[in-house]
Amino acid sequence: MLRLKYFLPVLVFAALGIFMYIGLHLNSRELPSVLINKPLPNFQLEEVRTNTLVSKDDLPEGPFLLNVWGSYCLPCLVEHPTFMRLSEDGVIPIVGINYKDRQGAAQDWLDTNGNPFQFSVMDEDGRLGIDLGVYGAPETFLIDKNGLIRYRHVSVLDEQAWQEIFVPAIEELQREES
Amino acid sequence: MVPEFGQFALILAFCLSLILATLPTIGAARGNLLWMNFARPLSAGIFVFLALCMVILGYAFVTDDFSVQFVAAHSNTLLPLQYKITAIWGGHEGSFLFWTFMLSFWMLMVSIFSRSMPIDFVARVLGVLGFLAAGYILFMIATSNPFDRVVPLAPQDGSDLNSALQDFAFIIHPPTLYMGYVGFSVVFAFAIAALLSGRLDAAWARWSRPWANIAWVWLTGGLALGSWWAYYELGWGGWWAWDPVENPPLITWLLGTALMHSLAVTEKRGVFKSWTVLLAILAFAGSLLGTFITRSGLLTSVHAFASDPTRGVFILGFIGLTVGGSLVLYALRAPLIRNESTFAAVSREVLLLVNNILLVVAAASVLLGTLFPMVYQAITDDLISIGPPYFNAIIVPLAVVLAVALGIGPVCRWKSTSLGYLCSQLTRVAIASLVLGVLVPLLVTLEFSLSVSIGMVLAFWLFLTIGRDVVNRVLSKPDRWQALRTLPASYLGMQLAHFGLAVMIVGVCLTANFSMEKSVLLAAGQSIDLGNYDFQFNGTRPITGPNYIGDEATIVVNHNGKFMRELHPEKRIYVASNSPSTEMAIDAGLFRDLFVTLGEGRNGGAAWSMTLYIKPFIRWVWMGAILMGIGGITAALDKRYRKLRARDQRLREAGESLSPKPQTV
Numbered sequence: 001m002l003r004l005k006y007f008l009p010v011l012v013f014a015a016l017g018i019f020m021y022i023g024l025h026l027n028s029r030e031l032p033s034v035l036i037n038k039p040l041p042n043f044q045l046e047e048v049r050t051n052t053l054v055s056k057d058d059l060p061e062g063p064f065l066l067n068v069w070g071s072y073c074l075p076c077l078v079e080h081p082t083f084m085r086l087s088e089d090g091v092i093p094i095v096g097i098n099y100k101d102r103q104g105a106a107q108d109w110l111d112t113n114g115n116p117f118q119f120s121v122m123d124e125d126g127r128l129g130i131d132l133g134v135y136g137a138p139e140t141f142l143i144d145k146n147g148l149i150r151y152r153h154v155s156v157l158d159e160q161a162w163q164e165i166f167v168p169a170i171e172e173l174q175r176e177e178s
Numbered sequence: 179m180v181p182e183f184g185q186f187a188l189i190l191a192f193c194l195s196l197i198l199a200t201l202p203t204i205g206a207a208r209g210n211l212l213w214m215n216f217a218r219p220l221s222a223g224i225f226v227f228l229a230l231c232m233v234i235l236g237y238a239f240v241t242d243d244f245s246v247q248f249v250a251a252h253s254n255t256l257l258p259l260q261y262k263i264t265a266i267w268g269g270h271e272g273s274f275l276f277w278t279f280m281l282s283f284w285m286l287m288v289s290i291f292s293r294s295m296p297i298d299f300v301a302r303v304l305g306v307l308g309f310l311a312a313g314y315i316l317f318m319i320a321t322s323n324p325f326d327r328v329v330p331l332a333p334q335d336g337s338d339l340n341s342a343l344q345d346f347a348f349i350i351h352p353p354t355l356y357m358g359y360v361g362f363s364v365v366f367a368f369a370i371a372a373l374l375s376g377r378l379d380a381a382w383a384r385w386s387r388p389w390a391n392i393a394w395v396w397l398t399g400g401l402a403l404g405s406w407w408a409y410y411e412l413g414w415g416g417w418w419a420w421d422p423v424e425n426p427p428l429i430t431w432l433l434g435t436a437l438m439h440s441l442a443v444t445e446k447r448g449v450f451k452s453w454t455v456l457l458a459i460l461a462f463a464g465s466l467l468g469t470f471i472t473r474s475g476l477l478t479s480v481h482a483f484a485s486d487p488t489r490g491v492f493i494l495g496f497i498g499l500t501v502g503g504s505l506v507l508y509a510l511r512a513p514l515i516r517n518e519s520t521f522a523a524v525s526r527e528v529l530l531l532v533n534n535i536l537l538v539v540a541a542a543s544v545l546l547g548t549l550f551p552m553v554y555q556a557i558t559d560d561l562i563s564i565g566p567p568y569f570n571a572i573i574v575p576l577a578v579v580l581a582v583a584l585g586i587g588p589v590c591r592w593k594s595t596s597l598g599y600l601c602s603q604l605t606r607v608a609i610a611s612l613v614l615g616v617l618v619p620l621l622v623t624l625e626f627s628l629s630v631s632i633g634m635v636l637a638f639w640l641f642l643t644i645g646r647d648v649v650n651r652v653l654s655k656p657d658r659w660q661a662l663r664t665l666p667a668s669y670l671g672m673q674l675a676h677f678g679l680a681v682m683i684v685g686v687c688l689t690a691n692f693s694m695e696k697s698v699l700l701a702a703g704q705s706i707d708l709g710n711y712d713f714q715f716n717g718t719r720p721i722t723g724p725n726y727i728g729d730e731a732t733i734v735v736n737h738n739g740k741f742m743r744e745l746h747p748e749k750r751i752y753v754a755s756n757s758p759s760t761e762m763a764i765d766a767g768l769f770r771d772l773f774v775t776l777g778e779g780r781n782g783g784a785a786w787s788m789t790l791y792i793k794p795f796i797r798w799v800w801m802g803a804i805l806m807g808i809g810g811i812t813a814a815l816d817k818r819y820r821k822l823r824a825r826d827q828r829l830r831e832a833g834e835s836l837s838p839k840p841q842t843v
Binding site: 003006007009010013014016017019020021022023024071074077078080081100105108109111112113114126 | 460470497506508696
């Protein structure tokens with residue numbers, strides 16, 4: 001009397017369960033192992049204000065910060081003063097990835113709030129974001145002198161996060177070099 | 179000392195749940211009436227002890243007992259009283275206690291409102307619920323005890339409730355959502371009891387329907403409240419973000435909606451039985467999945483609680499045991515289920531089948547989109563993100579087809595309907611909705627947009643088919659007034675809920691297509707135009723709240739050059755946690771919302787950045803949800819259930835059993 005089709009739901013469920021069990025042990029807040037100490041992916045994208053094409057070669061010499069932002073992103077406004085201070089004091093170069101945004105809105109946002117970025121590339125369809133494994137704005141990557149990704153920070157980079165996480169990480173980079 | 183009493187009450191509740199999970203169920207299998215009769219008092223006992231736990235935890239919050247870890251992490255001496263009490267569900271441990279307490283409340287309700295059901299069925303239903311309660315309480319005791327102490331030294335003050343949660347909606351959104359979530363456990367328990375007893379008949383469907391309706395109403399309310407809260411608190415002007423934690427309640431809601439419709443067919447026509455049971459299991463699985471995702475750190479999201487892999491393993495094991503076990507039971511029992519009637523290719527059954535397929539496909543797609551990044555990472559060790567474009571691309575077409583079918587369904591008759599009859603009923607309605615749906619937005623906005631036209635055609639289609647069906651029912655009777663008054667509550671509820679969907683479609687479609695927003699930097703005295711409105715910024719003043727300080731801006735809104743009102747958005751800093759928070763100012767209206775969020779002050783506060791929004795028809799999204807909820811309640815209150823309940827009871831008192839002798843397991 002048993003019919004196999006009635007076992008289909010439990011089989012699908014079992015497969016899902018196995019994936020969830022594996023998923024449990026993946027820590028998605030940290031950078032995936034494949035990207036750590038790897039060079040940034042290649043890109044060729046337009047700059048938000050000037051519409052000139054920029055690529056990986058235009059990036060400043062490291063260490064620098066790569067910040068994923070968007071005009072729609074409220075937490076970005078929270079971390080924005082930190083970036084303004086860092087750029088005004090010349091602490092570290094910052095490059096922006098304007099993630100899944102509209103150019104007009106992004107320009108308005110920079111005009112309204114101030115621009116801490118050397119430049120911002122427009123990642124309108126989120127391609128570069130996909131290559132970097134970005135969940136959404138804000139996220140900040142620390143890139144070292146050799147252009148390798150050294151650290152990924154998911155969520156707001158406020159003064160506290162800067163002092164407690166980034167300052168030691170950058171000092172660590174400098175120690176490595178010397 | 180008091181928190182230890184809470185701990186003790188929790189352990190007692192656990193012991194009672196264990197007994198409830200075993201004794202009455204075994205009694206039902208053996209026909210031992212005494213053992214079965216233990217089910218109701220045990221349920222009441224579990225409710226009493228969990229209520230005691232709630233009171234004790236609430237007492238710890240109100241008296242600022244920071245030696246309790248959970249209180250120290252989620253409260254503060256300055257926190258206003260209403261948030262101290264509701265902070266119980268502001269974190270993982272407490273909200274899990276609250277969840278389990280809700281379950282025990284549903285158990286109590288089942289034990290009270292089940293007098294007309296056979297005792298062996300009640301014993302099995304409560305037994306299943308007791309098993310769930312035992313699992314949840316064990317989880318709390320083992321991994322997330324809300325009564326854990328901070329040893330050896332208690333902090334002087336707590337670290338405060340997350341500032342985003344200090345809001346009126348936080349007082350009502352989680353309880354409503356949990357009631358809905360947990361309510362589907364009851365429907366699940368009914369399904370499992372029916373599978374265990376082998377008694378999957380119309381009576382079972384009739385018993386389940388009001389419970390499924392009520393659970394669905396709570397879940398609808400919970401989702402709507404969550405969406406409204408996100409809209410005015412998170413400040414991005416949207417009402418749904420496809421966040422990984424928003425999705426599981428939506429999956430549960432979609433499956434629950436399918437279940438309500440499928441239960442109707444099972445009750446009225448005796449078909450789709452095994453499908454209905456499967457849906458009940460899946461809706462329950464959806465609710466557990468939500469718990470799992472929120473509490474295990476599986477997916478990152480704004481909703482995620484502090485996560486811990488051992489918790490994830492426990493919940494996953496529990497899901498495996500309950501859902502896996504019931505699916506195996508289903509696989510063993512479903513082949514024995516016989517349909518009681520047949521139906522033709524054009525009939526209400528088929529339309530409801532279409533409804534079920536669409537809703538289940540929608541639920542599966544949302545599930546896929548939610549879990550795919552994780553599956554992908556597990557296989558390739560790479561990260562991807564899936565966003566709104568995926569979900570919109572799948573859900574919008576499904577919703578379109580669903581709305582078309584929805585217009586036809588209620589007009590159709592059970593068993594068989596002739597195509598000629600359908601055409602005679604619906605051709606003119608279809609033409610009218612096409613014309614109105616295209617012309618009305620065209621005349622108002624003077625431009626054509628395909629997506630707006632589709633949305634409005636569908637909305638008119640639903641309004642007109644509902645109107646047509648109601649008119650048909652009334653006009654066919656000799657005494658029209660009498661006919662209108664005696665329309666059954668379940669019919670009115672259905673049409674009200676469908677009407678609510680149409681209202682929601684209008685809201686979703688128009689707000690998605692005609693919203694305007696602008697981010698600006700304004701100095702005091704400057705103004706800016708958006709749409710027909712002019713926003714003038716008149717500076718800020720400092721404010722002090724009970725546990726925050728901040729700035730309040732004054733913005734004068736002029737409409738077509740005439741003064742309309744002032745708006746006062748705020749920027750707050752919560753003192754204890756030093757976390758900033760923005761309070762929107764909203765001018766809500768039936769046809770449009772004006773919405774201002776305050777950003778940062780520049781040049782020492784001389785100029786402020788702010789974002790202005792105009793959101794047309796956004797209220798219709800939630801009005802639609804409210805109408806659906808009222809429809810669900812109306813249908814659950816149908817006199818039919820009470821009459822049949824009275825009949826069941828009379829039959830049982832006369833010593834007869836309504837259904838064949840229960841099989842033993």
